[in-house]
Amino acid sequence: MKCLILAGGSGDSLWPLSRKNYPKQFMNIKEGRSLLQETVVRNMPFCDEFVIVTKESYRNIVNGQMKAFQSLKYRLILEGSPKGTAAAIMLGNMFCNQSELVFVVTADHLIEGQEYREAVLRGKELAKEGYVAAIGIKPTENASGYDYIIKDEEDVLGFIERQQFDLKSDSYKNKEYLWNSGMYIYRVGDLINSVKNISPELYNTCRSAKRRTPAIRRGIRFSENVMKDIPTGSIEQIVFSKNSIVKVVEAEFGWKDVGNVSDLDGFGSVTHSDYVIKNNCEDVSVVNNAERQLVVTNDLNDIVVVNTEDAVYVSSKERAKDIKDIIKDNREKYESYFDYNRLSYREWGIHELLTWSEGYKVKKVTVFPGMSMNLHQHEMRSEHWAVVEGTATITLGQETRDYHKFESVFVPIGMKHKVANKTDKNVVIIEIGIGEVVSERDIVKIYTDESSEGNYIATQDNPVIKLDPAFKDNLWGGTKLRTVFGKKCDYDIIAESWELSAHPDGPSRIADGRYKGMLFGDYLSIIGKESLGWKCQAQDRFPILIKFIDAKQALSVQIHPDDEYALENEGEYGKNEMWYVVDSEPGSYLYCGLKKNTDKEEIERRIADNTITDILNKIEVKKGDVVMVKAGTIHAIGAGIIICEIQQNSNCTYRMYDYDRRDKYGNPRELHVKKALDVVDTKAYVKDNTTEVMLEENEHYSLERLVQCKYFECLKYEIKDEVKIVADESSFVSLVFIEGSGTIEADDYKQEVPFKAGESFFVSSGKRSINIKGKGTCIVTHV
Numbered sequence: 001m002k003c004l005i006l007a008g009g010s011g012d013s014l015w016p017l018s019r020k021n022y023p024k025q026f027m028n029i030k031e032g033r034s035l036l037q038e039t040v041v042r043n044m045p046f047c048d049e050f051v052i053v054t055k056e057s058y059r060n061i062v063n064g065q066m067k068a069f070q071s072l073k074y075r076l077i078l079e080g081s082p083k084g085t086a087a088a089i090m091l092g093n094m095f096c097n098q099s100e101l102v103f104v105v106t107a108d109h110l111i112e113g114q115e116y117r118e119a120v121l122r123g124k125e126l127a128k129e130g131y132v133a134a135i136g137i138k139p140t141e142n143a144s145g146y147d148y149i150i151k152d153e154e155d156v157l158g159f160i161e162r163q164q165f166d167l168k169s170d171s172y173k174n175k176e177y178l179w180n181s182g183m184y185i186y187r188v189g190d191l192i193n194s195v196k197n198i199s200p201e202l203y204n205t206c207r208s209a210k211r212r213t214p215a216i217r218r219g220i221r222f223s224e225n226v227m228k229d230i231p232t233g234s235i236e237q238i239v240f241s242k243n244s245i246v247k248v249v250e251a252e253f254g255w256k257d258v259g260n261v262s263d264l265d266g267f268g269s270v271t272h273s274d275y276v277i278k279n280n281c282e283d284v285s286v287v288n289n290a291e292r293q294l295v296v297t298n299d300l301n302d303i304v305v306v307n308t309e310d311a312v313y314v315s316s317k318e319r320a321k322d323i324k325d326i327i328k329d330n331r332e333k334y335e336s337y338f339d340y341n342r343l344s345y346r347e348w349g350i351h352e353l354l355t356w357s358e359g360y361k362v363k364k365v366t367v368f369p370g371m372s373m374n375l376h377q378h379e380m381r382s383e384h385w386a387v388v389e390g391t392a393t394i395t396l397g398q399e400t401r402d403y404h405k406f407e408s409v410f411v412p413i414g415m416k417h418k419v420a421n422k423t424d425k426n427v428v429i430i431e432i433g434i435g436e437v438v439s440e441r442d443i444v445k446i447y448t449d450e451s452s453e454g455n456y457i458a459t460q461d462n463p464v465i466k467l468d469p470a471f472k473d474n475l476w477g478g479t480k481l482r483t484v485f486g487k488k489c490d491y492d493i494i495a496e497s498w499e500l501s502a503h504p505d506g507p508s509r510i511a512d513g514r515y516k517g518m519l520f521g522d523y524l525s526i527i528g529k530e531s532l533g534w535k536c537q538a539q540d541r542f543p544i545l546i547k548f549i550d551a552k553q554a555l556s557v558q559i560h561p562d563d564e565y566a567l568e569n570e571g572e573y574g575k576n577e578m579w580y581v582v583d584s585e586p587g588s589y590l591y592c593g594l595k596k597n598t599d600k601e602e603i604e605r606r607i608a609d610n611t612i613t614d615i616l617n618k619i620e621v622k623k624g625d626v627v628m629v630k631a632g633t634i635h636a637i638g639a640g641i642i643i644c645e646i647q648q649n650s651n652c653t654y655r656m657y658d659y660d661r662r663d664k665y666g667n668p669r670e671l672h673v674k675k676a677l678d679v680v681d682t683k684a685y686v687k688d689n690t691t692e693v694m695l696e697e698n699e700h701y702s703l704e705r706l707v708q709c710k711y712f713e714c715l716k717y718e719i720k721d722e723v724k725i726v727a728d729e730s731s732f733v734s735l736v737f738i739e740g741s742g743t744i745e746a747d748d749y750k751q752e753v754p755f756k757a758g759e760s761f762f763v764s765s766g767k768r769s770i771n772i773k774g775k776g777t778c779i780v781t782h783v
């Protein structure tokens with residue numbers, strides 16, 4: 001199950017603990033962990049991947065907090081303009097497969113108790129039966145700040161928003177009601193199908209937003225412009241209140257939607273209680289978030305005091321919530337206090353302002369493991385750095401060296417400098433800036449390293465990287481990828497596993513080692529473009545995608561565009577692909593190309609009268625066969641075949657004919673006949689003559705070239721005991737094992753990595769050879 005965490009809230013409600021630059025979901029609530037981190041921990045037993053939907057400006061905070069979970073799988077969806085929970089949930093769903101179960105949770109709830117687990121498991125059962133399970137909490141008080149669900153047993157009679165709920169009103173007499181926790185469990189296909197019917201506007205606008213969102217690394221960023229047509233509102237308003245498939249799970253765990261500072265009672269570890277004295281006070285809560293500042297309260301009643309490094313809030317408990325209005329009325333004058341705390345989050349770490357005055361500024365600078373600042377310089381200030389934790393790798397001008405704890409450095413005005421952290425622990429530096437201008441405006445120049453995007457620093461790691469695939473559940477898929485290759489995926493059917501993929505529609509991940517769990521595309525940005533080899537330097541994205549395909553039924557009759565058409569119409573590359581038949585049932589066949597020259601009118605007519613396959617070139621296939629499918633060629637994989645597909649990095653398929661099949665909701669899959677006819681090659685199929693050329697055979701291995709085209713070259717090694725493969729500076733190398741087992745080792749990093757059939761490895765380019773020992777069939781691809 002995937003966990004979709006809604007973490008975009010930007011409320012002022014917990015001021016001065018929360019600020020606009022640091023809302024409550026990121027605040028430490030318990031034992032040094034934030035509400036967001038607490039949400040992740042709570043759901044780890046049920047979910048294997050996290051999709052976090054948040055505001056673009058919170059990206060660095062979320063990435064920083066997620067560092068606490070090494071190797072946890074997560075992705076970010078960044079909203080340029082938040083539009084409520086309906087949009088957030090639907091945009092999250094756009095990146096899930098239909099058969100995936102999703103658990104929607106909110107990042108800023110306080111939850112306690114064993115009953116949570118039972119509620120989730122019951123919700124999951126309902127979701128498997130095709131319902132959307134809403135988790136409702138048995139009210140323990142008449143809380144006006146909560147949304148309600150009116151119910152009858154497990155059926156939902158209505159969703160009531162907080163403002164409209166009045167317990168005394170006749171409409172709620174004799175009704176059963178629960179607090180609406182905003183947590184939902186469902187199967188993606190079920191929810192999307194009902195959104196399609198109930199709010200086509202929401203469905204279509206989110207879909208088109210997804211289509212218009214270019215592939216970027218680390219997160220999916222929906223710009224304000226791309227989101228502008230998506231309707232604003234809650235999922236309850238727009239979808240669930242009109243949806244008969246919602247069932248409620250009644251739960252009794254401790255649940256609190258923290259509305260204001262007086263709700264923090266009982267969750268006191270944000271408090272430095274050693275620095276609080278209460279004298280003769282009754283019902284007084286003190287939250288002291290400032291280290292070493294003493295708070296003394298005397299002879300008070302029913303009061304909440306919140307003390308932070310730069311602001312204090314004192315209120316009666318009852319009226320604590322008025323803070324929102326107070327902020328609204330006074331924002332203009334005190335914006336910096338209301339909106340910002342002293343922390344500033346960067347991709348590489350955190351700045352904390354300790355003190356400042358005219359002419360100086362003192363900061364605590366934390367650099368996360370494996371991260372680096374950009375090289376920069378100042379024109380108006382010099383800096384003194386004292387390392388107080390860890391080992392910092394500091395660049396000053398042309399020189400770079402390590403500085404250990406308690407060593408100091410002086411950075412003169414105008415000198416290029418940066419701090420990197422090559423270790424596994426945080427580096428902390430106390431920085432004293434002095435000069436005429438000490439604000440951030442004085443960064444006059446930032447030097448970015450073109451070859452490695454972002455602020456990661458490459459460390460000497462094994463260049464042989466094992467990958468975990470992303471899975472797809474297209475309706476024609478089977479179960480052989482699980483039974484033959486042991487793929488671990490809980491879908492009923494697995495149609496495809498994307499083994500080497502930096503494509504946002506199905507990115508593979510690093511399977512082992514230091515970067516375990518990381519998206520392959522992110523890993524590529526760490527090692528830098530140079531590590532892909534010089535042939536890739538002109539390309540703006542990773543060039544290839546490799547999949548296994550298990551066709552239990554026939555795939556659609558379809559076609560892929562070439563680069564020119566795809567870039568112009570889809571913002572994607574075109575798709576030339578090659579199929580290697582891993583296995584096939586007796587009598588299996590596929591279609592590739594036309595039997596004879598055929599004009600577009602005839603192709604169109606034959607699609608309409610269901611006779612398109614009559615004019616296609618039918619090829620019977622067996623294990624080991626190779627078919628090159630050039631862009632523009634009509635094709636269809638037939639039933640009973642497992643294929644290893646090497647293709648350009650694109651997910652652009654135009655379906656022409658789908659046997660009038662329906663999915664389980666009775667919907668036909670979309671066809672793209674017009675575009676298909678735009679790009680179709682109308683000439684008769686001619687077999688590619690670069691395929692299947694034996695290049696070498698000896699007692700240790702045989703080497704066959706499977707295919708060679710402008711985009712890639714694929715080689716097949718039948719390894720009897722050992723082979724050495726060269727990964728030179730021209731290209732990275734992909735290794736996909738079809739059969740066998742053994743070990744892989746690069747000669748410049750002596751560590752053996754085991755392999756077995758069905759596994760995939762990426763090796764960065766360089767002057768190295770890769771030794772494979774064992775027995776097996778390996779498909780080696782490079783550009």
Ligand SMILES: O=P(O)(O)OC[C@H]1O[C@@H](O)[C@@H](O)[C@@H](O)[C@@H]1O
Pocket residue numbers: 474475496547555556557558577636637645647653655
């Ligand atoms: O459109 P359907 O029938 O699901 O088939 C889609 C699949 O077709 C195959 O021929 C390949 O091009 C795959 O890369 C693709 O994912």
